[in-house]
Amino acid sequence: MRNRYLDLLRFLAIVRVVVYHVTGWATLTLVFPAMSVMFALAGSLMAASLQKWGPGAVLRRLRRLLPSLWVVAAVFVPAMLLTGLPLTPRVLLWLFPIADPPANGWGALALSVIWYLRDYLWFVLASPVAHWLFRRAPLPTLLAPYALLLVLQVGLxxxxxxxxxxxxxxxxxxxxxxxxxxxxxxRLANRVLLPLALVLTAAGGAWIVTHPGPRGYDLNDNPLANALWSAGFVLVLLGRGPASTAWVDRSAAFSRVVTIFNRRALTVYLWHMPFVVLLTPLVGVMGWTHQDPVGLAVRVVLVFVLVGIVTAAVGWVEDVAARRPPELVPGGRRPDRPGVGRATVPRQRTAREPETVEINAG
Structure with missing residues (x-):
């Protein structure tokens, strides 16, 4: 059964990522730490898959993750090879990005978001062992990455x-x-969860205020502040999420948009950054400044329009990877099966939608 609250979080995170990459507004990373939220959603789904499928869940995750990347590679790798990228065995990393795949100057910028798929791949491969440890010693396992981050932060x-x-x-x-x-x-009581979340966000906020990065209070420039601030948000968002979000589906249009972004999350994520880079010269051509509200609004709209066009063209790959019937625009009503009346088997879209792969970055 689909959890529309989690769908809503994923939708908000994807939109936030795109808007952040267009505008560069550091405040957005504080208002909604999308990266950590999306990794948390992905971890939750991975844990459920491991419980259901065991180690075979790894192959299922990879099957759904990689085909959309291969579509991007089929377009951009030949273009980069024609514009100076050396043809070496490392190019094969575009098929399985266990490390950063090679890119030339323009490609490195347009495809900079690939790092997220690399991390996602690492986390998927590590999940069977991590899940085994977590089930036996949840608190030490959960604290281990934060302890490692502190060790790195203090230079040990x-x-x-x-x-x-x-x-x-x-x-x-x-x-x-x-x-x-x-x-x-x-299960955490409010008297435990809420003060803990407050302490974490306060510690993360204090750290970034006293240790601002090159872009000011941008969480992406400050790993320790990022981890602490985001952990507080995740505790509240996932630990105290509403029992029902029926209002998401009260508007057919909004419900369809949420569904589209969830079913096409990888496509939107992988393709938005090339269009951000492509449209950046508009700032100079149109005489806008980088913070001009009209220019920013136009660029945001254009990026979403261009991503929408590409999504309509190649987004069906995500359906194939998930073994769903391909759809040009997801979330529509499917035709009734022959011999089954509409009154006998009602369409229950919100409860039976197939699961999606989580992405997001920035």
Whole structure:
């Protein structure tokens, strides 16, 4: 059964990611820490899959994650090879990005969001062991990434490899998803959960205020503040989410938009950044400043329009990867099966929608 509250969180996170990449507004990272929220949602889904399918859940996740990336690679890798990217064996990382796949100058910027799929892949591969540990020692397992992040932040491991840093920053949110799926967050009493969330967000806020990054109070520039602030948000969003969000489906149009963004999350995520880069020169051509409200609004709308066009063209790959019937625009009414009357088997869209792969970044 679909949880429309989680669908709503995923929709808000994806929209926030796109708007942030167009505007660069650091405040958005504080208002809604989309990255950690999305990793937490993904961790919750992964834990449920592991309980149902065991280690085979890893292959199921990869099957749903990689095809949309391959579509992007089929377009951009040849273009990068024609514009100076050396043809080396590392190009094969575009098929399975266990490490950062190579890119040339313009490609590195347009495809910069690929790092999220790399981290997602790491977390999926690590999940069987992490889930085993979590079920036996939940609190130590949950605290381990945050302890590692603190070690890195104070300089006790200066030569830490990149995977250790990414695990320290975002794997804690993934494990909070495990806790959500296990019902641990819901069972926490308000007198425990709410003060804990307040302490975490206060600590994260204090750290970023006293240690601002190159873009000011942008969580993406401050790993420790990011982890603490985001953990507080995730505790409240997942631990105290509403029991019912029927209002999401009261408006057919809004319900359809939420469904589309959930069913096409990977496509929107992978394709939005190239259009952000493509439209950036409009600032100079139109005489706007980078903070001009009209210019920003126009660019946001254009990015969503262009992403919508691409999504209509190639988004069906996500349906194929999920073994769903391909749809041009998801969420419509499906035709009744032959011999089954509409009155006999009513359409219950909100309760029976197939699951989706979570993404998001920025």
């Amino acid at each position: 491991w200066p030569a830490a490899p990149a995977p250790a840093r990414d695990f320290a920053l975002y794997f804690g949110a993934w494990l909070l998803g495990f806790a959500h799926q296990a019902g641990m967050l819901r």
